[in-house]
Each structure stands twice: as structure tokens, then as C-alpha cells.
Amino acid sequence: MVMSPELDRATVLADETAARGHLARICFxxxxxxxxxxxxxWTVHDAADPTRPVGRERLREALGRHSPVTLDPTAPADELRHGAAVTVEPGGQVEISAPPQPSIAALVLATEADVAELRALLDAAGLVLGGTGMDPWRSPRPVVDTPRYRAMRGVxxxxxxAGRTMMYSTAGxxxxxxxxxxxxxxxRWAAAHAVGPPLLAxxxxxxxxxxxxxxxxSARMAAWLxxxxxRTRPVWSPADAEHDPVAAWTEYVLAAPLLCVRGDRPDWSPPAGVTFADWVAGALPRPPTTDDLEYHVSTLFPPVxxxxxxxLRYLDAQPAREWTVPLVVLAALFADPSTTRDALAAxxxxADRWHAAAxxxxxxxxxxxxxxxxxxxxxxxxxxxDLPAGLHDETRRAIRRRRAAAERGHR
Structure with missing residues (x-):
């Protein structure tokens, strides 16, 4: 995907017009x-007893030089061999972010290799990755504690x-x-939203x-909703006949309450109910910067x-190698404008049945x-x-199985 250019992150946003202009430059x-x-x-579990809590130190030792700074401030936070970055979420969930690729085959192969490397690191520590979108064994409990996560929990x-359940027990x-x-x-914006409920289901x-x-x-999506x-409702709905994605996202961002306000102190808790628009209007002692605005965006969690x-944030974690199936389905639906049009129509x-899907x-x-x-x-x-023959055949069979399950669902 096209990444954002380097911008001056310290520019003070003097008024709402400046905030709107910055969002328009970076959002699409x-x-x-x-x-x-x-x-x-993924959630992470003890291989011998999946109900046993897995603490921060055990994760840090397992990940070693790949540990993110939230887990170990002294670690180099090295990427995995094929470029995926490793992060650890507040409940100890491990996430990898694969570099974008120009072909689905290249993305699948590189990501599979990094997943295998991650599994090997965890296996050596007696740990395994979960295979569902919600921890099936343990109640929510914090593992990683940062000012951001403390402020998030408080809000x-x-x-x-539901917030603690999402933070500590879900995987997407x-x-x-x-x-x-x-x-x-x-x-594409409308279709990315519209296909969400049926694919979530x-x-x-x-x-x-x-x-x-x-x-x-999907209790995971239930928690988010x-x-x-x-900060979690969809930005687009079927009622938006004349929808301008940039304008809609801008309104969403400015109207969302602050989740945290960064500072030198360990308490980043925001004043209750203060939105980013309020901050621009002078609600806090200092004015926000473009960096503050982009950080605020990182605290918003709509499905798209x-x-x-x-x-696209609405899918549950999948067991084993099954993660490739929704990836390929979405890539296929968005590979050609005519297919995207047909997917939106279907x-x-x-498109608004998020709750029913969950x-x-x-x-x-x-x-x-x-x-x-x-x-x-x-x-x-x-x-x-243009998938390799083996991956193509395997994926086609998997999609057909999913289609058969959908067919059984509507009989």
C-alpha cells in the first residue's frame, strides 16, 4: 500500500481547519x-496447560531480540527473518505485521516463514499460539502495562x-x-465495510x-461493539448514499473522545468526554500537534x-494456517473493480448487521x-x-468448504 510521506510531526494545530487539512493529507x-x-x-498459552497464565518475563525471554520495547526497553526489537515486526498486546497476545507485498503469493510465503520462526521461538520456551479470536481458557488479565494501556483501561x-475483555483476551x-x-x-471504502458482516460471520x-x-x-467482535x-462503530453505513470517505473519517476523528494524552508523567488519563475537536478549541493546557492527532487516530478502532x-479489522484470528483463506478471499474481491462492485452489491x-454477525x-x-x-x-x-498451483488448489478447496458451510447456514 502507499505509505504516508514524511511530515512535520511537531506542527501545532492552531484551529480545526488545520486539523482537517492534516487528516485529509494522511488518511487516504x-x-x-x-x-x-x-x-x-494470537493469544499465547503454556503448551502443557493452556489455562496457566503466561507472564511478561516469560514472553520476553521467549521472544529475545524480537521483543518489542513495551516488553523490553533494552531489546533491539529486531524484525523476523522476512521482515515482520513483532508486537505484544496488553494481555500478552503476540502480533506480527508483515511488510506489504505486490503479490498474494509473496505475502503468504513470507508471512508463513515468519510465523514458523515465531512458533519456533515460542516452542523453545514451552509456549504455543492460540487458534481462535478469544482466549478460550483464561479470564482477562494484564500482562503488559504502559501509560497508554492504563489510560485505555480507565476510559x-x-x-x-468489555474494554478489559478486548484488551486482554481477544486476537484478530x-x-x-x-x-x-x-x-x-x-x-472500495464502501465495499470494505459492506463485506465485513458476512465475512465476520x-x-x-x-x-x-x-x-x-x-x-x-464472535465474542471478540461483541467486545469491540x-x-x-x-471509537468503534463503523465509519460507513448503507445509509451513506452520497458518502465522502475523507469527510466522514474527519468528522469521526474530531468527534471521538480522547483515550489518552501523552506526557512526561506516568498518568496519561484524559479528561472525561473531551474530544479532539475540543482539544483544538483549547480544552487542554497546551494545543495539539499533528503528532498528537496521528496518535489520537491510533486510538480509534472502527472495523475499517x-x-x-x-x-480491515473485523476478522477473528484463525486456527493454524487458515489465516490465508480470508486474506485470499479479500484480495480476490478487491483485485478488480468489477468484482469489487459485485461484492458491494451482494x-x-x-452491511449494517455487525451485531447479528457477531x-x-x-x-x-x-x-x-x-x-x-x-x-x-x-x-x-x-x-x-496468479497463485502457485499448490497454493491455488489448496485455497480453492478451502473457499469451497467455507462456501458449503454458508450454504448450510441459509437452508
Missing amino acids: KTGPPTLTGVELE FDRRGP LQVCLDAGEPEQLAR AFATADRHAGRPTGWA AIDPA RPRGYLE AGPV RRGLAERPLAVAAATLFDLALTALPGL
């Missing part, structure tokens, strides 16, 4: 859609326990797509937590987040119908991705 980097990226997150606690799969040419942006893996059934197909609509490219009628998955008949159609479109577009 248009151009030919050529790159795809993926971010994989989320005002609305109930994110697919990153280029925003596309200017004339493609609105459709089709790839839901988070039905157990802390040793019990949750009653949800319960946190704070001002623009970061120059489109970050998913449009269920609750019932493919048992919700309209979502199952839409998912089956999306899988048909992906199968048709699959040859255009």
Missing part, C-alpha cells in the same frame, strides 16, 4: 492498488468490562488493502472464553480504519446468503491472483 493515499498486507494476532472501565486478523485510485476510493472463531461458551459466534461507539491504506443488504454468525440466514455469494465471486476471481 490514492494510487494504483498494488500492495496487500496482513497482521496476525473503557467507565462503560463496563487484519488485512490491509490499498485505497485505490481517486475514482475507486468511495466504492463466515470466519467467526470466538465462541468460547474463560472455559465457557459465550453465546456469540460494546466498548465505545464513538484508513491509515493511508484501508485496514453484501449491501447486510451473535449468530452463519446461522443468520441473510448473512449466510451474502457470504456464499462472496465466496462465489472470490472463486471466480481467484485465477487472477
Whole structure:
């Protein structure tokens, strides 16, 4: 994907117009859609007893020189062999962010190699990666503690326990797509949202937590939806007939309450209810900078987040190598403008059924119908991705299995 150019991060935002202008420059980097990226997150468990807590020190020792600075400030935070960066989330979840690639085959092969390297590091420490979007054995507990995470927890606690569940117990799969040419942006943006509920339903893996059934197909998404609509609701909805992605995202960002305010002290807690627009208007002792604005954006978690490219955040973590299937499905749906148009048309009628997708998955008949159609479109577009024969055949079989499950869901 097209990455943001270097900008002066210390520029003071004198007024809301300046904030809007900066967001317009960084949120969507248009151009030919050529790159795809993926971010994989897992819960981490003791290999002999998955209910046993895994502490910060054990993770630090396992990751060694790949430990992020939040885990070990003295570590070099080296990337894995094929370039993936390693991060550790507040509940001890491990995530790798693969460098974007111009071909899906190259992305899959490089990421697979880095996943294998990560598994080997953990295996040597008696640890294994989880295979679902929610910790099926343990209750939420903090592992990594930083000023950001403490402030986040404090804000989320005002609305109930869902924030801690999200922070400490969930694991997701994110697919990153280029925003596309200017004339493609609105459709790709809408389609990225619209296909979310049916694909969330089709790839839901988070039905157990802390040793019990949750009653949800994706308790992970249920937690996200319960946190704070001002920072987790979708930016686009089917009601947005004349939707301007840049304007909609700008309004979303400025209206969202602050999650934290960075400073020299360990307490980054923000004043309750103060939005970024309020900050620009003088609500805090110092004015915000462009760096503050970009950091604020990093504290917003809608299902699709623009970061120059489109970050699709709605999928649960998948077992073993199954993460390649939703990646390839999305790449196929967005590989050609006509397929993207058809995907938007197929998913449009269920594009606002996020809650139903999280609750019932493919048992919700309209979502199952839409998912089956999306899988048909992906199968048709699959040859255009030029995957190696073995990966192509394996992926085609996996998509057909998913389509059969969707077909059973809407009978």
C-alpha cells in the first residue's frame, strides 16, 4: 500500500481547519492498488496447560531480540527473518505485521516463514499460539502495562468490562488493502465495510472464553461493539448514499473522545468526554500537534480504519494456517473493480448487521446468503491472483468448504 510521506510531526494545530487539512493529507493515499498486507494476532498459552497464565518475563525471554520495547526497553526489537515486526498486546497476545507485498503469493510465503520462526521461538520456551479470536481458557488479565494501556483501561472501565475483555483476551486478523485510485476510493471504502458482516460471520472463531461458551459466534467482535461507539462503530453505513470517505473519517476523528494524552508523567488519563475537536478549541493546557492527532487516530478502532491504506479489522484470528483463506478471499474481491462492485452489491443488504454477525454468525440466514455469494465471486476471481498451483488448489478447496458451510447456514 502507499505509505504516508514524511511530515512535520511537531506542527501545532492552531484551529480545526488545520486539523482537517492534516487528516485529509494522511488518511487516504490514492494510487494504483498494488500492495496487500496482513497482521496476525494470537493469544499465547503454556503448551502443557493452556489455562496457566503466561507472564511478561516469560514472553520476553521467549521472544529475545524480537521483543518489542513495551516488553523490553533494552531489546533491539529486531524484525523476523522476512521482515515482520513483532508486537505484544496488553494481555500478552503476540502480533506480527508483515511488510506489504505486490503479490498474494509473496505475502503468504513470507508471512508463513515468519510465523514458523515465531512458533519456533515460542516452542523453545514451552509456549504455543492460540487458534481462535478469544482466549478460550483464561479470564482477562494484564500482562503488559504502559501509560497508554492504563489510560485505555480507565476510559473503557467507565462503560463496563468489555474494554478489559478486548484488551486482554481477544486476537484478530487484519488485512490491509490499498485505497485505490481517486475514482475507486468511495466504492472500495464502501465495499470494505459492506463485506465485513458476512465475512465476520463466515470466519467467526470466538465462541468460547474463560472455559465457557459465550453465546456469540464472535465474542471478540461483541467486545469491540460494546466498548465505545464513538471509537468503534463503523465509519460507513448503507445509509451513506452520497458518502465522502475523507469527510466522514474527519468528522469521526474530531468527534471521538480522547483515550489518552501523552506526557512526561506516568498518568496519561484524559479528561472525561473531551474530544479532539475540543482539544483544538483549547480544552487542554497546551494545543495539539499533528503528532498528537496521528496518535489520537491510533486510538480509534472502527472495523475499517484508513491509515493511508484501508485496514480491515473485523476478522477473528484463525486456527493454524487458515489465516490465508480470508486474506485470499479479500484480495480476490478487491483485485478488480468489477468484482469489487459485485461484492458491494451482494453484501449491501447486510452491511449494517455487525451485531447479528457477531451473535449468530452463519446461522443468520441473510448473512449466510451474502457470504456464499462472496465466496462465489472470490472463486471466480481467484485465477487472477496468479497463485502457485499448490497454493491455488489448496485455497480453492478451502473457499469451497467455507462456501458449503454458508450454504448450510441459509437452508
